[in-house]
Amino acid sequence: MFLYYLNIIISFIYALAGLLLIRTIANKSPNLWFGIRNKYTLSNKEIWRKTNRSGGIILIISGLILLIPNLFIGPSNEKFYLWFTLISPIAVIAILGIATWIISKRLSEE
Template sequence: MSEKYTFKTELRHEWYIFLIIAAVLILGVVVYPALPEQIVVHWNVAGEPDGYGSRFFGVFGLPLITLGLYLLLLFLPVIDPRRRNYAQFATVYRWIKLGVVLFMLGLHLVTLAFNLGYRIDIGNFVTLAIGFLFALLGRGLPQIKPNYFVGIRTPWTLANAEVWTKTHRFGGKLFFWSGVALVIGTVLPDRIRFWLMMALIMGSSLGTAVYSYFCFRQENNANEE
């Protein structure tokens, strides 16, 4: 029988995530004196810096946002009316939470490295990171059971368990192969890579929503016959 989802259970399994976030914060304290007063926090499509922030925000802002996001992901299942279903995909949900945390902290570490003088192609890294995150989501989506916070939540998937299952199977393939395409796309020029990333992100999100609608209609038509 699956273990019930509780804070205590998840903390027992995921204590290392707090250590990862703490290690990144400690690293920030160590490199803080070596950073300029104003650091680059945003880049344009061509990979050129176009946004700056204070050294304090640049060092501590994203790790603290990541901690807050992780705590939110940890808490949401507790208030979900379909809370019991989380136990059926607990391992997948843990991988998703870890993937999100590593994605956010990876962006943070690359930002620190850039501001310390290392020449890093930020756009390439973002594309690669999103590609791996999409591939991870793609592998996990088919195993996610109906709930109100995790997965492809459209009016049609939430209304019909069979539509939920079919949409997540379809979405899993779409997100996984979009992630693979993004990883391969890192060899492309900056602007082409950027628009490919935008197209795949929008296409995957919109594609699964549209699929869930038509799947719902198909299920309704079959039930009426």
């Protein structure tokens, strides 16, 4: 039961982090403290803005996708939620890192 609710909380955290990236960090100038940082995003303000906005959208979609199992699988399936809660953050971080790196690299080549 605990993992069921933990999964819901993690999903909302992803969605809120995505909104934070879109609404605030994407509109700031490139910095070393907040946002998606790599050599491409730190070199250009427009690349910074577009990459962080895209990263925010990816996080919001990830949060919504992580909520889907809660609608169809009851809280009694603890083994599923244990694996889902352990693997989903790793998958989201990997997807977010790879996707935003590809986006920022493509934008820098334009």
